[in-house]
Amino acid sequence: MAYYCIIVGGLLIAWAVALFTWRVLFYVRGQRLQGLVIDKVLRNFSPETRGGKSRHLKIEYVDPQQGKKLYVCDNSLLTGLYRTGDGVMLVVAGNRVMLASWLSVATPPMALLLLGSVTFYIGWSGY
Numbered sequence: 729m730a731y732y733c734i735i736v737g738g739l740l741i742a743w744a745v746a747l748f749t750w751r752v753l754f755y756v757r758g759q760r761l762q763g764l765v766i767d768k769v770l771r772n773f774s775p776e777t778r779g780g781k782s783r784h785l786k787i788e789y790v791d792p793q794q795g796k797k798l799y800v801c802d803n804s805l806l807t808g809l810y811r812t813g814d815g816v817m818l819v820v821a822g823n824r825v826m827l828a829s830w831l832s833v834a835t836p837p838m839a840l841l842l843l844g845s846v847t848f849y850i851g852w853s854g855y
Contacts, residue, residue, distance in 0.1 A: 733851025740844025748837035755833050758819035763789035765814045783807040789818055799825045
């Protein structure tokens with residue numbers, strides 16, 4: 729069981745490092761666009777993420793190639809930081825959109841890193 733925890737923990741840590749690297753490169757290379765929060769949505773079911781209860785920001789922005797577009801931000805941590813009518817910076821590359829915030833960049837990889845570190849520690853210490 730210890731080897732299993734070490735392998736799974738190591739894979740989670742490697743995944744966190746790869747995801748963080750990809751998100752930083754996306755943040756640096758993507759095009760910056762100004763968006764506007766048009767609504768805060770609380771849902772019992774989200775068709776975008778196929779998940780349960782969640783909070784979302786609906787953000788409208790103008791893409792130079794495709795015109796006016798709508799982006800639904802599913803990062804529940806950020807919904808408390810913005811109000812309807814607030815301007816937000818977005819990073820856009822192709823069909824991918826991310827809020828131009830270091831909190832948005834770092835949150836998913838840090839969650840994986842935490843889970844991987846705990847799992848690796850459990851396997852290494854022999855619990």
